Amino acid sequence: MNRVAAVIYHFTLEIILGFLSLFLFYINKKQLPPILLLGALCSGSIILISLLLVKFRNKGKGLYFITVFPLLLVIWQQSDLPLFMGIGLGLIIFWRGISLFDDVSDHSESLLLLLSFFIGLIAIIYSAMSGYPYQSEMIYLLIAQLVIVLIGGYFRKWNLIKKDKSKFALYFFNIMAVITAIGAMITILLKYIQFIFFAILQFIVFLFTSVAEPLFSILQYLFSLVGNDGRKANLIRGRGLLDVADKYQVPSYEKTESILYILLILGAVIFIFYLFYKKKLKPQTLTIDSSSVITVSEGMFRAGQSTLSRWRIKPPEDIIRREIFELEKYAQKLKLGRLPFETLEEWWKRVGLLGSNDSIAIYEKVRYGDGTSLYEEQILIKREIRQLKQQLKNIRKSILEKKKIHNSKLSKRLSLKNFI
């Protein structure tokens, strides 16, 4: 049930992000997008699909297309929106449902929040410019997004503890209440803040002009002393062509503008290249890391080449062998792959997987003996492989965390060195 809740929580965040992007298209039309209809459909469908997946596992996918999908289309038909959008929506819900159900922990809320803020910012500015009447709905959605992220993140942790639940809850809600109060207070003071802000801006402009004014007058004076002849000549030449010169001034601005644009684009391109370059550089500079040492030794065994060719082979026919093959493939992706000379047991030991001896025995029977697998064995292997995948993921995560800590230590040390 926790899993269903997590899926719904995460999908709600995604829906809100979707709504915000939908607003972008409706601002011009000065209409409210069909939020209610979409919200009801999406939340209903995601609950149903996750329940189906919980109850029927893989069969749930098929059941979705038989039951929920047509229902969704029927309801969609009632509204005036085109049918292909309904089909698209159904497919999107299906995709998100499966992907979230497979692994909720993989998806980050802060990324969704970042995107929401980005799209929200654009939508708010755009709506303010075009006088969109439903601007406040958008802002409410953004606030809801933020609040859901905060409370959802907290609730997940809070739900897992057993002692002092009320104390922790009180502490969190105190913090939130204080933040809300401060936010509300500042909001009430909007006019004063506005006043102060614009006063500061005016002051800066005043400062700039008061500094610039004498400078310009000095410049003028200097020009009048030195550059008199040149200017005069210019004036003489220009006198007759005054009208024409006025007309030519417009294209000359265009030229500088286009030069500026080109510079801007060039800058952006260089920046992007720099980012790519930096990304490429990073692994090279951090070769001190122990995990990269392991990859070096892998290179010595020519694991990279042989494994590459191995993955080009078709997966084996037998179900158990195919499961193991899939596991190896998955591990390869996480850079914990099996080396060509390793037995299954050795590989598990090296990587730190805790698999049962039974499954190894079954695999060896199927792989090297003449035996065929029984149905119960297949189920056992399948269940175990699922656990092993989870373990692999955890191992990978812990390796990455260690790397992260190592990196931060390194950078700290480096910065200290530089400081000294």
Added chain:
Amino acid sequence: MNWNKYTLEDRKIPGITGFAIVLIIVSLYIQSKLVLFLAVFFLFVVICNHLYLKRAGDRLFFENISEKQRYFVNDKGQWSLTFRNDGDPILKGELKVYFDQYVASEGEKFESSHLMNEISIPFSLYTKQTKKINLSFSAKRRGIAKIRKLEIYIPSLVGFGETVLESKYFIKQQAVVYPEPIPVKGLKEQMSVHQGVNVVPYSVYEDRLGYLGTRDYVPSDSFNRIHWKASVRKQGLQTKIYEKISEKGWIIALNVSDGHSITGNLEELLSSITEIAYFAFHKQIPYSLCINVRTAGSTPFHYLPKGEGKEHLQKVLETLASISNQNSSLPYEYMLSFYSMHLEYQSFFIHAGIRTEDTNRMLLNLSKYGATLFQIKIEQEHGLLSELVIHPERRGLL
């Protein structure tokens, strides 16, 4: 502070903060209170997040008790870790304990390939609370197990990022797992039968200078044992009784090195020595122990002076437990020469480990001073104690 602290803030937060600041400026232009509230609310959440991550674990104290517990293999034991939190509450953190593989938490399969065991425990602690975590384990292998590192992952209460605390100092709790004995053949057969100075209950040798008293004469007693003065006093022949003595005192010398590395038979050799130690304890034989593992101090290797009894046995077992593959060794010949020059001389020399030509020469030298040489060999899971005969090198006359 007890901890090294690393803060990992979510990387997207600076981006969102940037947008929030832009939103504040936008809100001033479009005069929207809602937008301002949104931006200010988020900014304060970020500030709270940052403050929490910075302060988390600042006043979390770990009680570092100095404790040494001793176990035999398969004994059950536990470490207790006590924490006190005077700072901000910690919600659903994770405590990771790293300890040596000589002990393993219960239910865990023992695998020799692991260098370090790791256990993660959920860790939540409210302000002004203490928490005691008992870590049960069972002793698996000979060695001294220590908790090498404690790590506490504290996720932000507000939700973005986490703080990692890493113990700065050594955790002083240790569990000594004594070695297991393996049978050593030929141990009883090599019992001392030579004359010496130690008083024993049964021996064919007697200390002619230390006599205990007299008893009535029996016809088999020799005349030179008759105590004439006592006989006159008692008006009947009296025989002197002497203290029975025997030569005792062993030295066990273990060579842990094999060329440049530690010998592969280390465990078996240590187990054999354990068996000998138990044997000596039961027979009340004093012995000393030398192991060529480098230490600091006036004697540059592990040396236990001659002793007997329970305390000595405990010291010996602890010394044997402390030997590990990571120790750096000292040349065995150096240890032997140090022994012959500086340390108390024992008449029975038991050698264990690899023997080279140089070693042979040194041992031969020892035997010239009267020591009887023995050696421990390892044969299929049991030890074999046998006399060591080294023939002097023959040099041809040229």
